[in-house]
Amino acid sequence: MSGLSAPVAAFEGGQVVVRRQEHVRALNRWEHGAHGELVTSDGAFTPVSHRAAAAEGADPCWLQLGLTEAYHLAFVQNRLRILLAASAGDGATAGDCWVAFCQSSARFPHEYAAYQRLVSDGWRVRSGLSFGADFALYSAVGGREHASHLALVQAAATEAPLTWRALQSHVRLSHQVNKRLVLCHVGADDTQSAALNGSGGAELATALSVALLTVNGWSPARAHGEESALE
Structure with missing residues (x-):
C-alpha cells in the first residue's frame, strides 16, 4: 500500500484522525496492526469499544491515532497519508509532519x-x-x-x-x-x-x-x- 492508495488521516488540533470508514477498518483490524483507538464521529472523541462499534445500527466511528504510530505508519511503513492544514492532497512531507508533531507535543x-x-x-x-x-x-x-x-x-x-x-x-x-x-x-x-x-x-x-x-x-x-x- 503506497502513494494515493494509502489511508488518509487529518492532523487537526493536536489530533490525528482517520474518518473514512474503509480506512478505519484497514488500520484498526488486528491482522492489520490494530492501530489507533475507535472514537465517536461527533467530534467529542469519546472512546468506543469494538463490541459497541460492531453492534447493529451503530454509528460510524473515527479512528484516533497517536502521534508516534501515525508518523511510523506514514513514513516508515508508507501505509498512511497525513494531511496538515496547509498540505496538499498528496499529504505532508516527513519533515513538515515531524515539525508539526513536535510543536504539538x-x-x-x-x-x-x-x-x-x-x-x-x-x-x-x-x-x-x-x-x-x-x-x-x-x-x-x-x-x-x-x-x-x-x-x-x-x-x-x-x-x-x-x-x-x-x-x-x-x-x-x-x-x-x-x-x-x-x-x-x-x-x-x-x-x-x-x-x-x-x-x-x-x-x-x-x-x-x-x-x-x-x-x-x-x-x-x-x-x-x-x-x-x-x-
Missing part, C-alpha cells in the same frame, strides 16, 4: 524514539492512556489478547526522574491490571534535544539511546509463597 521526539525501539524489539505498541501509561505492549504473534506490559517514557534531558511515590503508583496500577511495567529511558544531551525539533529530527531520534527497565512490584501472594517455602 514536546515529548513527541522521545516517545517516538521509545516507540521505534519497542517495535524493533518485536512488540505491537498501542496507546497506554487508559492505564495511565504512554504505551501498552502486546505480543506481535497470535490473535487479539490483553497487553502484557505497560511502558512509561522518560526523557532524560527534559524531564525530572520519576519520584519513588510516582513510580510506586504506576507499579501498583500495573499489578492491579495484571501487567508488568517497563521504563523507557531516552538519553539525549542538550544539543541533541534542541536538534530533535527540526525537520531532520526523526533520523536523530531513532539513533538515541533507549534503555529499557522492567519494574516488578511487590506481590503479597508471591511474598507469602516465598516465606512458606523457607519454613
